[in-house]
């Protein structure tokens with residue numbers, strides 16, 4: 225297993241994902257972690273990430289001493305390489321020119337790290353690599369025992385290596401896809417140099433998680449808030465396989481779910497897989513609590529707090545529950561403060577699980593804590609969950625509550641569910657569903673005039689929203705074909721009494737958010 229020390233690079237998570245994709249387990253620790261934690265992790269090799277600082281200043285992070293005493297292979301990337309060079313007796317100089325973007329570097333000599341890895345060869349026979357660079361400082365003097373393994377015009381020492389110890393440094397970023405051979409470089413390091421086998425596969429992750437859950441909870445009883453979203457669904461499937469009837473799930477139907485969603489969750493988990501699921505029909509309570517409320521943030525609060533109350537009431541009815549399961553995943557862990565030390569225990573802030581009664585004193589079990597989203601999806605499929613469920617677009621905790629503008633009413637929710645189902649159905653049918661990142665309908669409580677046949681209609685408006693995004697922080701509206709939008713619009717207006725107009729949202733994020741509220 226590989227330990228990644230984080231020096232603050234925006235790409236550190238990517239390093240971890242690439243290593244996992246190479247089939248090798250890894251974790252990220254903060255660079256100032258205690259020596260003992262590094263020793264306890266017992267890494268087969270270490271990767272030192274890049275970072276925004278400069279080693280030419282004295283207050284900036286340094287590599288912990290334990291790293292050099294373990295006697296295992298090391299790979300320093302950018303800042304990681306500079307820190308290595310400077311701490312091992314070489315030097316690093318600040319440079320006025322910053323290099324940012326694509327660069328072509330020459331792989332030199334026959335280092336074990338870069339041997340035979342190249343994008344093209346020069347007429348003189350040198351192997352060249354197209355890489356992504358992002359740095360100001362550069363190594364100017366090699367530390368003892370190291371050779372230059374790569375160079376570029378602006379960085380004559382763009383890579384250093386000591387084949388004997390298996391210690392390497394590269395100025396470029398192998399973890400980003402712009403570095404075309406990056407995955408091969410990382411794979412070379414973790415497989416050939418560290419000697420890690422590619423055993424981190426879905427099957428092994430499941431086996432390993434099952435063994436650990438069994439050991440952790442023993443004969444204890446576990447409670448899980450099942451939402452139907454990917455993370456809680458995979459936790460349910462995994463725990464069910466690990467501990468069977470010791471698991472009880474609570475599924476709260478708040479009346480703000482998509483069409484047939486509650487039935488699908490019950491069909492998949494309760495009927496099909498035989499998981500204990502308590503379905504709580506709380507639609508009336510949620511609608512009553514939301515009555516008259518038009519402010520989006522207050523609506524969110526009402527829905528979140530009521531969820532907690534309903535969940536807690538159910539939990540309190542259960543006898544002898546010892547554990548609370550949560551679908552926390554690795555990015556949640558990394559993103560929370562202090563998490564990189566591997567110690568943080570974070571309660572997910574959104575509405576999955578709330579403030580359980582003090583007296584219950586539940587311990588947390590979080591079987592996905594070490595997994596990235598794509599790994600969670602893969603093991604979900606392997607555990608037999610339907611791919612529709614696993615590949616589903618994200619759905620906000622407050623559900624249709626933030627897609628019905630202003631006051632939430634049952635009549636509106638019912639109209640919206642039907643319009644949304646038509647839109648999603650056609651997206652799937654025309655192979656658009658997987659090409660967009662999130663798509664849904666929004667209910668606008670304004671009436672507009674229409675005509676059908678001889679009749680005049682004066683009914684509500686539905687807005688359709690579909691976006692493409694990687695991280696949901698920024699998004700562009702999906703350029704769905706006019707013919708497709710035409711078809712969806714006709715179906716909604718013809719099939720749903722109560723809707724007389726359909727519009728398509730062509731706002732990007734920013735400035736518009738993805739949801740309308």
Ligand code: XMP
Nearest residue numbers: 524574618619620621622662696737738739
């Ligand atoms: P916005 O609307 O902020 O949404 O551009 C970004 C992503 O977050 C989802 N979202 C929520 N998820 N509770 C959630 O669990 C919420 O209150 C919430 N609001 C927005 C949204 O669906 C999109 O994927």
